[in-house]
Amino acid sequence: MFSKSVLVFVLATLSSASAFAPVPLNTRTVAVARTPLYLADAADEDDIDVDEPAPEDFIVNVGDIEEPETSDESGPAWEALNERVEAMRIKHRRSDNDTGSPEFQVAGMTERISYLTEHLKQHPKDFSTRRGLVALVNKRRRLLNYLFSEDTDRYVAVVQSLGIRHKAPSPVQSRVEKYGRFPGQKPNKYRNKQSS
Numbered sequence: 001m002f003s004k005s006v007l008v009f010v011l012a013t014l015s016s017a018s019a020f021a022p023v024p025l026n027t028r029t030v031a032v033a034r035t036p037l038y039l040a041d042a043a044d045e046d047d048i049d050v051d052e053p054a055p056e057d058f059i060v061n062v063g064d065i066e067e068p069e070t071s072d073e074s075g076p077a078w079e080a081l082n083e084r085v086e087a088m089r090i091k092h093r094r095s096d097n098d099t100g101s102p103e104f105q106v107a108g109m110t111e112r113i114s115y116l117t118e119h120l121k122q123h124p125k126d127f128s129t130r131r132g133l134v135a136l137v138n139k140r141r142r143l144l145n146y147l148f149s150e151d152t153d154r155y156v157a158v159v160q161s162l163g164i165r166h167k168a169p170s171p172v173q174s175r176v177e178k179y180g181r182f183p184g185q186k187p188n189k190y191r192n193k194q195s196s
Contacts, residue, residue, distance in 0.1 A: 077115075085111045092158065102147040103158050109140040110162045145169045 074080075085108045092107035093099075116133040120126060144166050148155040159166055 081111070081115045084115075088162075092161070102143045102150075103154065106140055106143050106147070106158055106164075107162065109136055109143075110164060113137060113140065140164075141166065 088107040088111045089104050092103045094101045094103060098104050113133065113136055116129060116136070120130055120133065123129070144155065144159070144164070147158065148168050155168070158164075
């Protein structure tokens with residue numbers, strides 16, 4: 001039926017093509033003589049393929065990309081926070097070498113709390129920062145409770161100047177004061193109660 005040479009030719013073409021490769025839709029080929037990029041300037045304009053981008057389009061020099069201008073004056077956010085904390089501490093310290101008074105500590109904590117609150121508004125899923133914020137608020141609350149028990153006037157001055165919402169601790173009540181308004185417990189009726 002077919003000659004031996006036709007079968008060999010067909011088998012040779014089938015073995016060279018991949019069995020799983022997709023069949024190309026457009027089988028038209030264009031033969032264009034391409035010149036290397038370093039000789040592109042010397043080439044004639046007639047020989048350039050239309051589909052190929054110009055060499056200048058994908059070669060970028062160092063100065064070609066414009067970087068957004070950043071001002072050198074603004075540093076990182078934590079640097080500005082540290083400056084604000086230091087300013088608040090200087091404002092609320094009791095003497096020039098004061099580093100541990102409750103007013104000094106509460107002033108620094110308040111500034112850090114406001115910074116962390118703004119951070120959490122931008123990053124609501126930052127749970128480790130949220131945990132640190134809660135710990136800081138509790139520490140500030142304990143310091144304010146201590147300051148209230150030591151000197152009420154200083155406590156009022158710090159809370160008003162920093163704008164802190166803090167409920168002053170109430171005095172510890174005795175058991176009678178705390179539960180005196182409730183009726184007492186009914187007497188138990190045990191069967192094996194010993195009479196005296």
